[in-house]
Amino acid sequence: MRALCWHGKGDIRCDSVDDPTIEDDGDIIIKVTSCAICGSDLHLMDGYMPTMESGDVLGHETMGEVIEVGRSVKKFQVGDRVVVPFNMACGQCYFCKKQLFSLCDRSNRNAEMARKVMGHSPSGLFGYSHMLGGYAGGQAEYLRVPFADVGPIKVPDGLPDDQVLFLSDIFPTGYMAAENAQIEPGDTVAIWGCGPVGQFAIQSAWMLGAGRVIAIDTVPERLEMARSHGKAETLDFKDVNVYDALMEMTGGRGPDSCIDCVGTEADAGASADSMLDKAKAALMLGTDGPHVLREMIFSCRKGGTLSIPGVYVGMVDHLPFGPAMNKALTFKMGQTHTHRYLEPLLQKVVEGEIDPSFVITHHATLEEGPDMYKAFRDKTDGCVKVVMRP
Missing domain, CATH: 3.90.180.10 (Medium-chain alcohol dehydrogenases, catalytic domain)
Known part of the structure; x- marks a missing residue:
């Protein structure tokens, strides 16, 4: 065959x-x-x-x-x-x-x-x-x-x-991601990555009662799909500082839930830390690129939830665990x-x-x-x- x-x-x-x-x-x-x-x-x-x-x-x-x-x-x-x-x-x-x-x-x-x-x-x-x-x-x-x-x-x-x-x-993955985000009626949900899983996470967030969905990417076709079919507000991470934009959009509180639909291969041009992650991987000094995780930890509101359907395969460097603990964030993840x-x-x-x-x-x-x-x-x-x- x-x-x-x-x-x-x-x-x-x-x-x-x-x-x-x-x-x-x-x-x-x-x-x-x-x-x-x-x-x-x-x-x-x-x-x-x-x-x-x-x-x-x-x-x-x-x-x-x-x-x-x-x-x-x-x-x-x-x-x-x-x-x-x-x-x-x-x-x-x-x-x-x-x-x-x-x-x-x-x-x-x-x-x-x-x-x-x-x-x-x-x-x-x-x-x-x-x-x-x-x-x-x-x-x-x-x-x-x-x-x-x-x-x-x-x-x-x-x-x-x-x-x-x-x-x-990808449909069950997007749905479980939204379920793991512990969405309550009217919540603001931010979703990193508008690829196929991200698109289904957007759809599922609405199904589970979100009041507002904000989708983050830089690929025009994916952002357009998130807007037109997903009815989401969108941010191009190469045009804005994502943290600053989310704070402005939520009155300084941050999204109630954040979903990582990117995983280990965050765009190497997204930020200095993601470029460093890629360099470490190329030199066999590291494996995963947790740029999105870092950004979600800083952006999510206090007491909020991080849902992680994006695939990671090994160790992550410089994860801001102190901020996550002090903000009382919940992490839910898995295949x-x-x-x-x-x-x-x-x-x-x-x-x-x-x-x-x-x-x-x-x-x-x-x-x-x-x-x-x-x-x-x-x-x-x-x-x-x-x-x-x-």
Whole structure:
């Protein structure tokens, strides 16, 4: 089959690889009908995620048609259309029973590798390094899906792929980010990053009762999408001092909640501290670039909440922990417990409360995937979200 594979920093290729097969009775195999490039895939492309190996198949936003079913699978049959959550969960361990699915104890087959780095292992992820299971990803013609009775969700007839594909990751991620922000009716919510996750965090903040949403970015197309579709007020961080602007907009109090939809790769031109973070990473003297975290800590109102769906992979330098403690800030973060949100968010799509396809700017083939990775990373050609149809 054809698949997008990682071959080193900045080197994504469309290769011919072996088709997946059933490895466990709980597996299904799907023929991929749509898959997408996620912002966190760029951390792989840019070499920030350790334990990648040349030839690894990428991708964790995937849906398709079931073509083969393991002997113990009860939930699906050949011909079903399914969306696959980006993380895996066994459904039986301590964390799954608490609906903390991204912390599943049994789905990362390389858990010991992750434990040495993090203290404990999170769940396995599709196409996201050997430390997180070494599972082949879904930017491919076919995908093996373990724990099938726990993970995927069946798609009702009549809903096109573009409306439901993002249940795999970015819609639940944006929604959990807004949920973690502990929004109370009428609150002011500031969101850093107007990429795909940021766009869904904007939508979700309104759903959860925000009275005001302020979106921060510098890419014109993303800011326009946040304004026109998200009905958010916007700030271009290259035109204003974000802290000063937020203080002026909130009468000096600061936003009630701040959401980091950027993660480790904050724009190196945003500020002196972000340029230093990039330099340290280039010299192997540091890993993550926490510019947005620093800015949120200073900007958030006293007693407010910081929600962090943006991906970080290692250590952060010069985090203003003293200000965070003295301002009594709450931090809520983590990989998305995707399985928890599949049914309720699918229902919002079915009922017409949201059409997630608004975020798509580009459709492509797998063969065009390497170029689309570059366009997405470099924010050229108005690229906000890429969907590929193998």
